[in-house]
Amino acid sequence: MNEKLAAMLPCRSIPETVDFYKAIGFEVTFYQERPYAYAVVQHGEVELQFAALKGFEPAASYGACYITTDDVDGLYAKFRKGLKQELGRIPTRGLPRIGPLKDTTYGMRQFIMADPGGNSIRIGQPISEDFHHSPVPKEPVAKALHMASLLGDSKEDYAAAAKILDRLLSSDVPPPSRVKALILRAAMAVHLGDTPLAARLLSEADQIPLPATDRISLADDLLRAEDLRDNLSDS
Numbered sequence: 018m019n020e021k022l023a024a025m026l027p028c029r030s031i032p033e034t035v036d037f038y039k040a041i042g043f044e045v046t047f048y049q050e051r052p053y054a055y056a057v058v059q060h061g062e063v064e065l066q067f068a069a070l071k072g073f074e075p076a077a078s079y080g081a082c083y084i085t086t087d088d089v090d091g092l093y094a095k096f097r098k099g100l101k102q103e104l105g106r107i108p109t110r111g112l113p114r115i116g117p118l119k120d121t122t123y124g125m126r127q128f129i130m131a132d133p134g135g136n137s138i139r140i141g142q143p144i145s146e147d148f149h150h151s152p153v154p155k156e157p158v159a160k161a162l163h164m165a166s167l168l169g170d171s172k173e174d175y176a177a178a179a180k181i182l183d184r185l186l187s188s189d190v191p192p193p194s195r196v197k198a199l200i201l202r203a204a205m206a207v208h209l210g211d212t213p214l215a216a217r218l219l220s221e222a223d224q225i226p227l228p229a230t231d232r233i234s235l236a237d238d239l240l241r242a243e244d245l246r247d248n249l250s251d252s
Contacts, residue, residue: 023057023064024082028134029073031056037113037133038065040103041096067134075112078135089126089142093118096130097244107244110208116170117204117241121161124148129170158194161185165201175208193231196222200242207245216249 028034031054035045038058042067047057054069063084072205086092096115097107108114116129125148127141154160169178182202189199199222206215219242232239 021062021064022214023066025066025068026080026082026132026134026136027070027073027078028067028132028136029069029075029194030133031067031069033133034046034067041099065138070220073081073134075133078137080134080136081139082136083141086140089128090118092140093128106139106247108202109241109244109248110239117237117244118168119237120144122151124227158190159184162194162201165198165205167202169205169208173208175205179205179209192225192227193235196225196227196231196235197238199225200238200245203245204241207248212249215245219246219249 029059030183031048031050035056035058037190038060039045043058043060045056046059047055055067057064057066059065065082085131097211100107100113100115100180109116112131112135113133114131118126118128120126121141124143124145125141126141126144130138130140132138161184165181165185168174168181179202182198182205185198186195186202190221199218203215203218203222206212206218222242
């Protein structure tokens with residue numbers, strides 16, 4: 018027996034949705050406007066099907082799916098490149114948008130993308146055989162960063178994450194952790210609509226010298242900062 022699963026997701030506009038997925042490298046395998054608007058896009062073995070709903074509000078969408086891969090870094094780079102070519106920037110807020118690539122506490126390296134229909138597309142690669150959440154760090158700086166990331170990036174409670182990071186940044190924090198906190202706080206500022214603050218935080222992060230080993234360990238964060246700067250230049 019051979020089965021295949023295809024995700025069926027809502028959208029407001031089939032042309033808008035199809036253009037987005039074509040930009041990041043999906044192939045359109047089915048398209049119709051009548052008797053109802055429907056399309057299918059495919060990337061490798063991944064198939065996503067979309068139906069346009071009258072009166073649909075993307076910002077209120079609960080559509081979601083999880084895609085597993087053995088090359089999440091490669092897909093992230095491909096999707097970012099496609100969006101950069103299509104939009105002239107990497108969208109980090111609003112719809113569509115693509116979130117940061119990061120290692121999670123539950124054994125996955127992943128990023129979250131929201132398409133024009135507000136559907137949450139998570140793409141991840143296993144980096145552990147244990148998919149249970151690891152314990153919350155006990156060390157204060159690591160704990161604060163963990164909680165801020167959880168609140169901001171996973172639960173989208175940007176204000177709560179910002180409060181944790183403001184407290185952390187008002188204390189003495191080692192340079193690598195301070196850079197990480199500044200970039201995460203800048204991301205929260207962007208989501209909260211305070212782009213001048215985001216620009217100041219990113220500038221402060223840029224002024225902190227880091228040895229090569231720290232730059233390697235902070236590669237995901239530094240890439241996030243690059244995307245945030247691109248968005249600020251268009252604000």
